[in-house]
Amino acid sequence: MSGVPLMNGQSNPPKILIVGGGTAGWMAANLMAHCWVASGVEVSLLESPDIGIIGVGEGSTPQLKRFFGYLGIAEQEWMPACHATYKNGIRFKGWSSKPGYGEYFHPFDSDIDLHTQPAFFYNCDVRRHGVDVYAHPDRFYLSAHLAEHHKGPLPAPNFPFNIGYGYHFDSGLLGQFLRNRAVGLGVNHIQAKVQSVQRAGSGELVSVTTDQGHIITADFFVDCTGFNALLIQKTLGVPFKKFADNLFNDAAVAMPSPQGAVIGSQTLSTAMRYGWAWEIPLTHRIGNGYVYSSAFCSADEAETELRRKLGLLDADVQARHLKMNVGRLEQHWSYNCLAVGLSQGFIEPLEATALHIVQETIQGFIDAWELGGFTPANRDAFNQRINARFEGVRDYIVAHYVCNSRSDTDYWLANRSHQAISDNLRAVLQTWVNAGNVVEQITRREMDKYYLPMSWYTLLSGYGLFPDRQALQPGTAKAHRYRLDDIDAFIAGCSLNFQEQAALLQRG
Template sequence: MNEKISNSVPKSIAIIGGGTAGWMSAILLKSNWVNSKVILIESPDVPVIGVGEGSTPALKYFFQSLNIDEKEWMKRCNATYKVGIQFPNWSTVPGYESYFHPFFSALDSQTSTAFVKQAKKWRQGERVNVLPDNFFVAASLAKKHKAIITKKSLPIELDYGYHFDSALLGDYLKEKSIERGVIYQEATVDSVIHSDKNIDSLVLDTKQTVTAELFVDCTGFSGVLVNKALKRDFHSYSDMLFNDAAVAIQTPKVTEQLESKTISAAMSCGWRWQIPLRNRDGNGYVYSSKYLSSDEAEQELRSVLPEQGKGCHARHIKMRVGRLNEHFLGNCLAVGLSQGFIEPLEATALMLVQYTVMSYINGVENEYSAEKLNKKINDQFDSVRDYVVCHYKINSKEGKYWQDCRENNSISANLNAILQAWTSSDDFESSYKELLGDSAYAKASWYSILCGMGLSDLDIEARTTLDSLATKALAYCEDTAELFIDQAELFASDTTR
């Protein structure tokens, strides 16, 4: 099992399946290995799932690494800037019913230090304000509907993500991939010729036989190569994450205002997203079919939509939550939904695609073993899973679903230890370094969720009104936010965007 991924860069690569995952894989592989032949085969009969329309800051670095102009791709994909996620209704702790998970920057250097100090005081029993919304510039940007562009240049650049039309993004990446030499073929895989762990060839409905040194499975939940043919083991997260279905509805814009945040609001048996694009909003409800029927979920989602969206088409999706144990084995790499899925509470889907492909590229170039590569990807998936599970484990909502989430003890040892460290007198800083040093989430993100949801085993509650430190921090954040341009005004005034 310690054999190298490959003795050399694969000279021929066949990607099966398109969508955002397929085309992200294609352009990354071709751009890094320009002399390799890369072909993407996409079936015209398979619809793209494509509901995820938010990102982490990793997408910014994806485009930068490819030297793709931000203005161009954003305009083509109706994209907006995203500075973080608002989480309403996850907690019933007074003053902490909603919190903001920001993207961080050097602009927060002093206020983030104050936030951590404040959290330490609270954990020791002082009644102080620990709502992250008061300590980070991104939260003030979101409150004021600001983009990440300043009126005058600053020496510091923010970390930020995007909201985008996923179908348009897939089309855009397809165009850019083909420009860079990726070969595109529209065909359906009729049969997969394989041995124990290797793909030998593919037979298409055109009767063509396709061979390659590397096969990449981007065929979604069906997993044509890794699931149906190679039957790789799947590690389910269903014991930790109960949600297994979603309903998505696109609605027209009802206001000229353009938010720079995603809303992830708790519902009766899950949560709903609201994602602002330039021309419409993306809405969806992620829920557990054990507690709610698809009709009930759709009705509950429609009840919170604006009047203009009540008649819009609803799309229902079943989700397989978890990951493969082996993302790469033999000569086949799984990417996207074929390799695994974690509900989009923190908008991590494209980040995991990018992480998987770049880990494979680095693994080949640095002679990783397949075991090392798979562990690296699994650790990233499990790290994201733990952060998502944390939302459910520490919720304080009423209702059978939320009570079951809270009382569910099927959580990882790492998450259990970090929650114990937080609610005890342990040194949380040391615990974080020991348990979460390689986490997909920075320390400030863990502080944000634990403080933001008001988690404490002490009798004393976090202060709901501003104390002097929170007042100073918020004033700084509000003043700094005024240096930035309103998002709607930015796109209205700059036609190049």
């Protein structure tokens, strides 16, 4: 919203061409138009209706709330248009086989946690020292309670605390909503397929030629062509770093199921034989999918396992099969091109982080260009920041796999026996198991930029990563510093200020 971004040696506002009209393309179009169109920057988006969009990706982090807030779009405006629901967090089922730890909830952080989290951290630390205190995360977080009772995260006005939340939404409808909005902001929408891309001798992109024979020039290009990565990889040749050595999943199968009478307010992530299944409640249906590794299981086997889980073995419901390219680019901004969305990389959707990274990339790029200019140093610093985010998110996702204690298939055994673990992740796991200072380790390594200590404590305790029960010592009065009854009563009292998701969605 501040300065006009100028290309080197130019005095006129640039022409920007976004190629690709999936969620990433339209998010980029909205943010760039919001910030720059009034200053004379011309933003166009070109997409191929024949190729279409990936059309999955229905869960978000709280970052999406900031996206709509920044653009001044009210929930009442976009949520009904996208069959959206509120999301308190993610419930993980069946990832651990330790008794008492069959499932746990990963909340988004909230003001109220200040009152209960010290007890949770304290109990975890005591238990890591081998003392028998209660240390499962769910009883310590209001969001876990809200999700369990299908409540939404918006409190009554007399309850002045912020509760972190994300959304579930129909990704196709979200794309349409964002398209209409961007066009309203002045974005020029072109429907055609890019047939070829032209570069200058300097390496910069100059233009694209469409299947209708039109040549479209621009000063700056945004590659939102999904896994196709037409500009950034196929034209500029930016290398792609695969995460296959520690994230084995490379395929997914998705299918909807009917919504019941009660609309949930959490994503369910259930461990399967060769991966995990998501279950996302929307207002009109439930989105389901199974993310798996094709090295361990065929597409047919995955579909059958998912259908059996959903009770849809013989139902006439079509399944969509997808391949996933997991990893990241070496550079997200190269020459006069920025890659956003699946073209820049993808980490499997276990924590629904893809649109979060999309938003960070666009917003970070806008800030970088406005504040630092179009310089190589600025570009390198930007690329480093985005790469660090990918690696930070990757480490947290990998932790879900290396901490699993399932033994039903080779897939799960392979997931915890490989040694492809980053120094950061190894340090956190070792510190946890050795009863060291995990918070200090996470903050010193700046891993809290991506996942707070709360998320790490929740994951590691949620898997029951503690000394074996028979080795635990009985707790002294000091070990039992916090009374669980008090915490239960506090959370139940807070919860009275929240209504069920279904009622919340019906408000005007």
